[in-house]
Amino acid sequence: MQGDPRDVVARYWDGLWHRHDLGVVDELIAEPYVRHSSAGTRAVSRTEFKKELSGAWRLLHDATTTVDDQVADGDRVWTRATTQGINLDTGAMTVVTWLTVHRLEGGLITESWTASLPGVDWRR
Structure with missing residues (x-):
């Protein structure tokens, strides 16, 4: 799957964080997927990533991104x-507020660097 990296990442944000569609993981995420965050760096499978997403979605009710x-x-x-x-x-x-850098290879998201800022709203 090839495409403009911005389109791939836009589908990631829309599918996972707006529509909560776990099928997007199989469509857009490489395996393994390397994640860098304040919790450290780790490679996760698509199955592990889906479990993490489901847990994150349960934290906030009626969340919009x-x-x-x-x-x-x-x-x-x-x-x-x-x-x-x-x-x-x-x-x-x-x-x-999320600051995320995604790296793509062959049209799939292979790696990300994420900083989350709870309580920070830079939209204003």
Whole structure:
């Protein structure tokens, strides 16, 4: 699967973080998928990634995610996105800003670097 890296990453954000469609993992994510975050660096299978996504989706009720800014250069796409939803533990409206760089190979997302900023809303 080949395509404009921005289109692939846009489908990632829409499918996973807007529509909560786990089928997008099989369509867009390489195996293994290397994830870099504040929790460390690890390679995960598609199955493991789907489990992590399902857990993340349960944290916020009625969550919506918007892509606020995006830049592509070669095989990398930088995205700033915002997720807003109700935290089921506290009942409070919660916002998280994401800064993510995705690297693609052969039209699949093979690696990402992500920083999440809970409580930060840069949309204003």
